[in-house]
Amino acid sequence: MEKKWWHxxxxxxxxxxxxxxxxxxxxxxxxxxxxxxxxxxxLGIDLIWLSPVYLSPMKDNGYDIADYQAxxxxxxxxxxMRELIAQAKQRDIGxxxxxxxxxxxxxxxxxxxxxxSRDNPYRDYYIWRDQPSELRSIFGGSAWQYDSQTEQYYCxxxxxxxxxxxxxxxxxxxxxxxxxxxWTAQGVAGFRLxxxxxxxxQIDQGITENGPRLHPLLQQMHQACFKDKALVTVGETxxxxxxxxxxxxxxxxxxxxxxxxxxxxxxxxxxQHSKWQPQPFNLVALKQVLTKWQTTFNGDxxxxxxxxxxxxxxxxxRWGNDQQYRQRSAKLFATLxxxxxxxxxxxxxxxxxxxxxxxxxxxxxDDIEIKNNYQEKVVEQQSLSHQQFxxxxxxxxxxxxxxxxxxxxxxxxxxxxxxxxxKVNPNYxxxxxxxxxxxxxxxxxxxxxxxxxxxxxxxxxxxxxxxYQLLLPEHPQIFAYLRQYKQQRLLVVANVSEVDxxxxxxxxxxxxxxxxxxxxxxxxxxxxxxxxxxxxxIIYVLE
Ligand code: TEU
Numbered sequence: 001m002e003k004k005w006w007h008x009x010x011x012x013x014x015x016x017x018x019x020x021x022x023x024x025x026x027x028x029x030x031x032x033x034x035x036x037x038x039x040x041x042x043l044g045i046d047l048i049w050l051s052p053v054y055l056s057p058m059k060d061n062g063y064d065i066a067d068y069q070a071x072x073x074x075x076x077x078x079x080x081m082r083e084l085i086a087q088a089k090q091r092d093i094g095x096x097x098x099x100x101x102x103x104x105x106x107x108x109x110x111x112x113x114x115x116x117s118r119d120n121p122y123r124d125y126y127i128w129r130d131q132p133s134e135l136r137s138i139f140g141g142s143a144w145q146y147d148s149q150t151e152q153y154y155c156x157x158x159x160x161x162x163x164x165x166x167x168x169x170x171x172x173x174x175x176x177x178x179x180x181x182x183w184t185a186q187g188v189a190g191f192r193l194x195x196x197x198x199x200x201x202q203i204d205q206g207i208t209e210n211g212p213r214l215h216p217l218l219q220q221m222h223q224a225c226f227k228d229k230a231l232v233t234v235g236e237t238x239x240x241x242x243x244x245x246x247x248x249x250x251x252x253x254x255x256x257x258x259x260x261x262x263x264x265x266x267x268x269x270x271x272q273h274s275k276w277q278p279q280p281f282n283l284v285a286l287k288q289v290l291t292k293w294q295t296t297f298n299g300d301x302x303x304x305x306x307x308x309x310x311x312x313x314x315x316x317x318r319w320g321n322d323q324q325y326r327q328r329s330a331k332l333f334a335t336l337x338x339x340x341x342x343x344x345x346x347x348x349x350x351x352x353x354x355x356x357x358x359x360x361x362x363x364x365x366d367d368i369e370i371k372n373n374y375q376e377k378v379v380e381q382q383s384l385s386h387q388q389f390x391x392x393x394x395x396x397x398x399x400x401x402x403x404x405x406x407x408x409x410x411x412x413x414x415x416x417x418x419x420x421x422x423k424v425n426p427n428y429x430x431x432x433x434x435x436x437x438x439x440x441x442x443x444x445x446x447x448x449x450x451x452x453x454x455x456x457x458x459x460x461x462x463x464x465x466x467x468y469q470l471l472l473p474e475h476p477q478i479f480a481y482l483r484q485y486k487q488q489r490l491l492v493v494a495n496v497s498e499v500d501x502x503x504x505x506x507x508x509x510x511x512x513x514x515x516x517x518x519x520x521x522x523x524x525x526x527x528x529x530x531x532x533x534x535x536x537x538i539i540y541v542l543e
Contacts (some may be wrong), residue, residue, distance in 0.1 A: 001253060003233075004251075004257070004302075006047075006232040009047050009269075009455065010045045010451050011049050012049070012342060013309055014051065014348055015347075016050060016051060016052075016062075016075055017058075017061055017062070018348070018403065018405055019348055024417040025416075026416050026419045027074045027075070028415070028416075029074065029080075030076035031076055031080055031347040034080075037087055037091055040091075043351055043444070043448055044451035046093060046455075047094045048096065049098065049501050050096065050098060051303070053081065054072060055072045056072050057071040058133075059368060060162060062098075064105035064107075064159065066104070068377045069179060069182060082187075085188060085200075092320045094188070096188065096189060096192050096234070097188050098192045099180065099194060101194065102165065102195045103157065105162065107161075108161070115126075122337065124166055126164065127155035127163075129144070129204075132144030132146075133204075133206065134206075135155070137158060137160075139368055140372035140376035143157055145163075150528040152173050159372070164201075167200065167201070173217065173220060177221060177225055181225055189230075190233055191232075194236050195236055196256075197491075199214060199433045200214025201217070209239045210239060219253070219254060219255055226254075227254065233258060237259040237261060238260070240260075240263075243303050245259050245293075245296070246300050246301045249301040250300040251299075252300070257302060258342070263292075264286055264293075267286055268280070268281055276377065277384070283496050284474060284476055294341055295468060302342065303342030304345060305342040306345040307333055307347075308350050309347050311401070312401060313390050313396050313397070314355050314400055315333050315350065316329055316333070326353050326431075327353055327536040328534070330353035330446075332495075332496065334350075335492060335537040335539065338451070339483065340465065340468065346447065349401075349406065351443060352443055354405075354425065355425065355427060356394065356395070356430065357423075358394050362390070363391065364423055365399050366402075366421070367399045367402070370398070402422055404422065406424070407432055413428035458488075459490060465485055467483065468482070468483055469528070471505070475503075477494075477495060490513065490540065491507060491509070491542055492537070493537070493538055494536070494537035495533065497535070498534045500531065500533060502532065505525045506527075507542050507543075508527065509526075509540040509542060512538060513540065513543075514538065515536070515537075516535070517536050
């Protein structure tokens with residue numbers, strides 16, 4: 001396999017509105033991110049995926065872009081952005097911009113023109129029809145919005161303030177390519193492409209995901225923007241199967257570096273109520289899905305590894321134990337993920353095991369996805385009760401990941417001098433960066449160690465390129481796998497449960513590389529009589 005620089009990279013996602021507010025207006029900003037670069041350097045990451053900072057009315061926190069080449073004043077200025085890129089570069093950290101190309105804001109100049117008249121030159125930048133179809137918006141409700149000015153409906157797969165761009169129009173592709181190249185000229189290291197699997201849609205046939213024009217459009221984008229540049233690109237593709245992932249990320253096809261697949265992330269969703277009524281966690285199913293992805297590529301694609309992002313609940317609350325075993329179970333999930341093959345992504349706060357939040361009132365939540373789904377499921381269809389819906393919010397809402405970053409135990413968790421745009425999680429006096437940095441046993445230092453193991457030293461190549469083999473596939477509490485590269489073998493073994501486990505593995509341990517529990521050496525070395533405490537996770541070097 002041809003090696004690429006981003007195979008060995010570790011990415012950290014910053015959700016700017018919630019990261020660090022330097023101005024006191026309650027919103028995180030670019031100067032705030034700059035001031036935390038040394039913290040990220042200490043963690044050891046190579047790249048920052050920056051969720052959108054472009055000019056935006058913030059109906060969907062920046063995923064509704066009004067100008068792709070301007071910075072929203074809440075976040076700062078273009079000068080600040082250039083400073084961030086430069087300051088990050090000085091620390092060998094690259095910036096990945098978030099490209100939201102499926103839709104823009106209804107405040108984008110293109111859409112303002114488009115809705116003026118049916119013969120406006122920008123009319124065909126968006127998707128207009130005389131009649132709505134049955135198509136539903138991902139945020140709830142119809143995907144069509146009537147516009148009285150020109151008496152037609154426009155398509156929006158997300159909020160009505162996020163009209164879908166018409167990728168059937170070659171002019172749209174041309175403008176977008178120019179915009180991407182402009183960002184590349186600013187010195188960014190790469191791009192994350194939001195819901196990119198939707199751009200090949202054939203709306204009149206009811207096809208949204210994985211439409212026939214998707215891959216030709218991506219190949220065209222590659223030629224126009226990515227070819228012969230040392231950029232890293234990752235596509236957000238909710239519906240990706242291994243076969244589809246190869247279409248995107250096989251280097252020979254010249255599309256993207258890798259994609260986020262979400263098969264594991266939706267594993268406990270309800271058949272009807274999806275994430276609003278999650279099913280019990282099933283470790284065997286999780287192992288099966290992740291193993292399928294670990295063994296799918298053979299130089300013909302590459303995995304992006306993640307538990308968390310700004311759309312998903314916190315892993316420690318979701319499948320770990322965010323009470324008694326918060327730190328230990330967070331380290332366990334970190335170990336499992338960073339032991340795998342692919343490029344790991346860490347979402348802000350994951351490195352200190354921030355947890356989900358439970359606000360009593362729906363009013364305290366901000367996310368449009370919550371509000372629109374409440375309207376649809378509780379108010380209109382009455383398929384869920386208020387109580388049931390709140391349980392869904394506590395388990396799965398996106399705002400769980402979006403509460404402000406907890407920096408220290410001062411007011412507002414040290415996130416802002418002002419009133420934060422979203423309430424801080426009340427557990428900040430205990431869970432915060434300052435406390436984590438003060439404690440050599442903290443989750444932070446566990447992540448730091450995992451990153452360091454991947455970045456350099458004896459087992460770096462193994463962790464990046466080694467093969468993967470699942471052990472004990474049917475075991476309901478143990479997640480164990482082997483990694484192998486040339487003559488080296490590592491064993492990752494984790495007890496994903498709240499009870500002690502005993503097991504016997506037919507291997508000989510040479511060394512304990514990493515253990516999320518402090519314990520005397522001898523106690524854990526007998527793999528044929530292994531005892532694991534609740535949420536214990538160990539990486540062994542094998543003979
Ligand atoms: O997310 C795509 C997307 O489909 C999610 O909204 C997902 O379906 C949902 O969170 C699961 O319940 C991307 C961005 O990551 C998200 O933040 C944006 O809201 C969305 O696109 C629209 O741009």
